[in-house]
Structures are given as structure tokens and as C-alpha cells.
Amino acid sequence: MSSPAPTKPSKVRQACDICHKRKIRCDGSRPCHNCQSLDISCTYLAVPKKTGPKGPRYARRPRQRPPPTAFSSTSPEINIPSINSSSTASPPCPKLFIESPQMTDAVIRWCLDAYFKHKYPLTPILHRPHLEQTPRSTEQYGLITACCAVIALSPEILPPCPVEDNFAIPSADFLIAETLRARENCNLIEHPSLIHIQTSFFLHAAFFSINKDNSAWYYLQEAITMLQTLRLHEETTYTDDDTSDPVFVKYAQRMFWVLFITERAYALQRNRPIRLQDTLKLPDVDPMSSDAEILRGFLDLISLFRPFGQDFISQWNSPASSTSTDFAYLFRLQYLLKHSLPNLSNHPQVQQADLLISRQWLKIVVWKLCASKRVLSTANSEDVMSLHYPASIARDIVMVSQLLPTQAFEANGIGIVEKVFDVGCSLADLLSLVPLEYQGSTMDVGVIDTLMETVKIVGTRFGGSYRHLDILVGKASECLLMNVDLSLPPPDDDNQENMEEI
Known part of the structure; x- marks a missing residue:
């Protein structure tokens, strides 16, 4: 056969x-x-080319570009098309790209575990199922390495490495370089996407952590520019058919509000202008969602920064050039801050730390503007328009540092240290104006001790910062005419019942 x-x-x-x-x-x-x-x-x-002769009619027909689709898929294998979206139908990362062998699945999982446990309550902008889908696109890889760079700069929040794995996280410099290498294969200008916006935000956070302000500012502006290019700052964008994917809508809106907060905080810290206004509705909170309490804390943080709009930032950046002083407006702002955040007990502790310290810092920001306008009184330090208000603010900072565990502050990174540093400098400046023999009668008893505790917090708590410590120690030494003891006993992590009084 x-x-x-x-x-x-x-x-x-x-x-x-x-x-x-x-x-x-x-x-x-x-x-x-x-x-x-x-x-x-x-x-x-x-896209496969058509075969066959190209006759005269073909030659005369003008070449047409595909119509712009703001949220078309760039990776057919991934079944969440809107998250991995670009501004045109052309793929943004068509070149061959090989991932670094150092970025093993174990390293990525280790960093993502740390992010979703400690950083996600502060910046709830990543969808983990999407990140963990394989195969990864080039832009996904760039987002992951950028997120890992931020985690590498906060090693204290990393969980213990499993003994059987025996690996180490690559350095932040390497992870930033990997992110930039991946981006060389992508056309960000013609093909912006939500993933690229998220990546730029993490690059901003990484460069801010290592004190590279120009780079941090650049990537923050890059993220905002791509967000505005895709019109993700406009409410009408989310009513289009192209954005019917609820996962995309949720994380795009959160990305807007994270950039909204970050831009205003950075503008106040570095005297920069702002571009984003509160043009979107606030995120909805589904009480049945696992993110419900995180979203409530996120909304509280938005409410803190929302009043600091274009008018305030303009006065803050150029106080001398602004001739009009709205005393009532500044008073309302301080009053609003004093009575904000009525209930924080159900929020994650990392959010409580961010909210409580940010509120005290914003009080100092308004106080500084009031001082530059010469609209402060000599009332006691509890008065929001008092020259001595920093004494009360710093005292609350010290109390907050004792009520919450250190890791809750460490997860916030260098940003929270800078805020405490600003409060400490303002208190030191105030004490330098008031002779030592009169300090007890014009301010709270123990104000010098409060300053010393603030110095210790900047130097040894929340991860510490020697750069900020040196400056604050110099200010404290000058105004107190004494040496500063840098030793610090371990913090008391109990006394949660006092949280609502701050």
C-alpha cells in the first residue's frame, strides 16, 4: 500500500x-x-502591502493618512485597547526592542508589590492586570522601569526579598536609563498615550527624588502636554464613543487629578507657573470598590490643592509685582485649611501622613504670602493671621510625626521631608525676629523644643535628608545661638486617638 x-x-x-x-x-x-x-x-x-500593478489611477490618488482616533490600540495582543492608546492608528513603538535581562519577572513583581502597597494610595494611576499582561509592548516596559525607578529610590518600602530568589533591584540610574532607551523606540510626539503620560509622571517623581529639578520640571511638563494633546483634561472627551472603556476612563481621569495636584505642589515648591485647571468632574467613589477608601483620601487631597489656583500662584511667584492684596481671601484660605479634613481615621496611614503634613505646609505657604504682604497681626500663635502662627503649625507637625508609623511617611518620599523643612525654616525665621528673652511671652511655651524636634524630623525621620538638614541646622543655630543635638529617640507609633485633633 x-x-x-x-x-x-x-x-x-x-x-x-x-x-x-x-x-x-x-x-x-x-x-x-x-x-x-x-x-x-x-x-x-x-500593515501588509497590497500586491499587483500600481496603475495610473493609483499614482494620481493622493496618499491618505488614517483618520485620527484618540484611543486606538497599539498592541493587538493586549485586550485592553484604550489603556495602551495613541493619537493615531499607526503603532507608536514599531521597532525591535529587547528588554534588559536584569528586568526579570521577579524584580518587576517585587517593585510592583511595593508600589501597590505603599505608593498606589498616593498615586492610584496604574491598573495592575494590564501591567502584568504578556507579552509586553515597548511602552509598557518603559512604564514599568520608570515605576521601578521610583521604588528603587525608596528602598525602605520594599518588602523583604525571598531567600530562594536571591536578587537585587537594579539602581535607579539604570532603571531611568532603561526607560529612556525604551522611549527612543517610540514616537511620543505623534503618538502620545496614557501609558506615556504615566511614564513621564514617574520620571518626574524619580528626578525630583534625586534633586534634579530641571529634569523633574521637564517630565512633569511633558506629561501635561501629552495629556492636553489627547484632550484628557476636557470633560467632553470622556463622553465620546472612543472612550467607552470604563477602565481607560477611570485611570485617565485619575492621571489628570494626580498631575493637577503635582503641578500645584511643584509650583509652590519651585516657583513655577501652572497650566491645569479643575476642568474635570471629581472621580466617582463606588462604595463597593476595593479602592473606595483610597479614593476618598484622594478626593481629600484634591480638595486641599484646589483653592491654590492661577491667582494665588501668580501672587506667590511674584509677590512684589502684585499690588492688590485681598486680605479677606487669604483669611478664608487659612480658615478653610484649618477646618479641612474632618475625618481621616479610615484612610490608609500613608494617605493620612500625606494629607496632614500637606495641610500644615499649605498653611505655611499662605502665611509666607501674608507676611510678604504685611497683613499679619501680633496675636497669639493659634490665630491663623498671626505673625506667630508657624509655632502652632510646627507643633502640629511634630505631633503628626509621633502619631503615625515612620513607614507611612517614608512611602511619601522626599516631598514630605521638604514640606517639614519649609515649616522648620519658617519657624526658625520667626524665632530670629523675636529676641530670646521675649519668646516665652509672645509664643507657646516649648517653641524652641518644637524647632529642635523639627530639625530632628528632617534629619532622621521619613528617610531623612542631609541636604535639607544642613540648611535647617544652620538656621536653627543662628537664631538660637546654640548647637543642635541631632540624636533622635525612636518614634512612638501609638496614640491614634489624637489624630483627629490635628
């Missing part, structure tokens, strides 16, 4: 991008056998 004739291999309709580029046979699977064996990303992004 004759043996059956060998079957011909079935014809593949389209080869994957890698096999097409290398001119080798592709089995058409997703991923294909060749890419699986090479352990590289398998994509089908290239």
Missing part, C-alpha cells in the same frame, strides 16, 4: 513583524514559535 503524500504546510496569511524582517518562515501563531524560542516580543503591527 502506498504511503500518503506528505501534506504541505498551510499558508500563513501574515508573518509576524520579527519573522518578516528576518525573512524566515512564520507559523502565524500569537506568539509564533520563532519568537517563543528567542524569548522576544511577537507583534503583528506591520
Whole structure:
């Protein structure tokens, strides 16, 4: 009996991008056998060219670009198209990209665990199921390495490394370099996406942590520019059919509000202008969601920064050039801050730390503007328009530092240290204006002790910052005419019942 004739291999309709580029046979699977064996990303992004003669009618027809679709998919393999979106139908990262072998799944999982436990309550902008989908696109890889860079700069929040894994997280410099390498393969200008916005935000946070202010400012502006390019700051954008994906809508709106808060905080810290206004509705809180309490704390943080709009920032950045002083407006602002945040007990502790310290810092910001306008009184330190108000603010800072565990502050990073530093400098400046023999009668008893505790917090709590410590120690030494003891006993993490009084 004759043996059956060998079957011909079935014809593949389209080869994957890698096999097409290398001119080798592709089995058409997703991923294909060749890419699986090479352990590289398998994509089908290239558009096959039509075959056949190109006659005169073809030559005369103008070349047409695909219509712009603000949220079209860039990775057909990923089933969350709107999250991984670009401004046109063309793929933003078509080039071959090989991930670093240092970025193992174990390292990525380790960093993401730390982010979602400690950083997510502060910046709830990432969707973990999307991040963990494989194969990863180039822009996903860049987002992950940028997030890991922020975590690498906060090693105290990393969980213990499993003994059997025996690995270490790469350095922040390496992770930033990997992010930028991935971005070289993507056209951010023509193809902005939510992923690229998130990546730019994490780059801003990383450069801010290592005191590279120009780079931090650049990437914050880049994130805002891409957000505005995609019109994610406009309410009407979220009513279009292209944005029907509820996952995309949720994280795009959160990204807007995180940038809204970050831009205003950075403008106050570094005397920069702002571009974003509160043009979106506040995020809805689903009481049945696992994120419900985090979202309530997030809304509280938005409410703290919302009053610090264009008018205030303009006065803050150029107090001398502003001739009009609205005393009633500044008083209302201080009164609003004093009576904000009525109930924080159910919020995650990392959010409580951020909210309580940010509120005290914003009080100092308003106090500084009032001082520059010469509208302060000599009333006692509890008066919000008193020259001596920093004594009360600093005392509350010290109390907050004793009521919450240190890790709650460490997760906030260098930003929270800078805020305490600003409060300490304002108190030191105030004490330098009031002779030592009169301090007891004009301010609270123990104000000098409060300053010393503030110095210790800046130097040894919340991760510490020697750069800020040196400046504050110098100010404290000058105004007190004494040396500052830098030792600090361990914090008392109890006394939660006093939290609502701050």
C-alpha cells in the first residue's frame, strides 16, 4: 500500500513583524514559535502591502493618512485597547526592542508589590492586570522601569526579598536609563498615550527624588502636554464613543487629578507657573470598590490643592509685582485649611501622613504670602493671621510625626521631608525676629523644643535628608545661638486617638 503524500504546510496569511524582517518562515501563531524560542516580543503591527500593478489611477490618488482616533490600540495582543492608546492608528513603538535581562519577572513583581502597597494610595494611576499582561509592548516596559525607578529610590518600602530568589533591584540610574532607551523606540510626539503620560509622571517623581529639578520640571511638563494633546483634561472627551472603556476612563481621569495636584505642589515648591485647571468632574467613589477608601483620601487631597489656583500662584511667584492684596481671601484660605479634613481615621496611614503634613505646609505657604504682604497681626500663635502662627503649625507637625508609623511617611518620599523643612525654616525665621528673652511671652511655651524636634524630623525621620538638614541646622543655630543635638529617640507609633485633633 502506498504511503500518503506528505501534506504541505498551510499558508500563513501574515508573518509576524520579527519573522518578516528576518525573512524566515512564520507559523502565524500569537506568539509564533520563532519568537517563543528567542524569548522576544511577537507583534503583528506591520500593515501588509497590497500586491499587483500600481496603475495610473493609483499614482494620481493622493496618499491618505488614517483618520485620527484618540484611543486606538497599539498592541493587538493586549485586550485592553484604550489603556495602551495613541493619537493615531499607526503603532507608536514599531521597532525591535529587547528588554534588559536584569528586568526579570521577579524584580518587576517585587517593585510592583511595593508600589501597590505603599505608593498606589498616593498615586492610584496604574491598573495592575494590564501591567502584568504578556507579552509586553515597548511602552509598557518603559512604564514599568520608570515605576521601578521610583521604588528603587525608596528602598525602605520594599518588602523583604525571598531567600530562594536571591536578587537585587537594579539602581535607579539604570532603571531611568532603561526607560529612556525604551522611549527612543517610540514616537511620543505623534503618538502620545496614557501609558506615556504615566511614564513621564514617574520620571518626574524619580528626578525630583534625586534633586534634579530641571529634569523633574521637564517630565512633569511633558506629561501635561501629552495629556492636553489627547484632550484628557476636557470633560467632553470622556463622553465620546472612543472612550467607552470604563477602565481607560477611570485611570485617565485619575492621571489628570494626580498631575493637577503635582503641578500645584511643584509650583509652590519651585516657583513655577501652572497650566491645569479643575476642568474635570471629581472621580466617582463606588462604595463597593476595593479602592473606595483610597479614593476618598484622594478626593481629600484634591480638595486641599484646589483653592491654590492661577491667582494665588501668580501672587506667590511674584509677590512684589502684585499690588492688590485681598486680605479677606487669604483669611478664608487659612480658615478653610484649618477646618479641612474632618475625618481621616479610615484612610490608609500613608494617605493620612500625606494629607496632614500637606495641610500644615499649605498653611505655611499662605502665611509666607501674608507676611510678604504685611497683613499679619501680633496675636497669639493659634490665630491663623498671626505673625506667630508657624509655632502652632510646627507643633502640629511634630505631633503628626509621633502619631503615625515612620513607614507611612517614608512611602511619601522626599516631598514630605521638604514640606517639614519649609515649616522648620519658617519657624526658625520667626524665632530670629523675636529676641530670646521675649519668646516665652509672645509664643507657646516649648517653641524652641518644637524647632529642635523639627530639625530632628528632617534629619532622621521619613528617610531623612542631609541636604535639607544642613540648611535647617544652620538656621536653627543662628537664631538660637546654640548647637543642635541631632540624636533622635525612636518614634512612638501609638496614640491614634489624637489624630483627629490635628
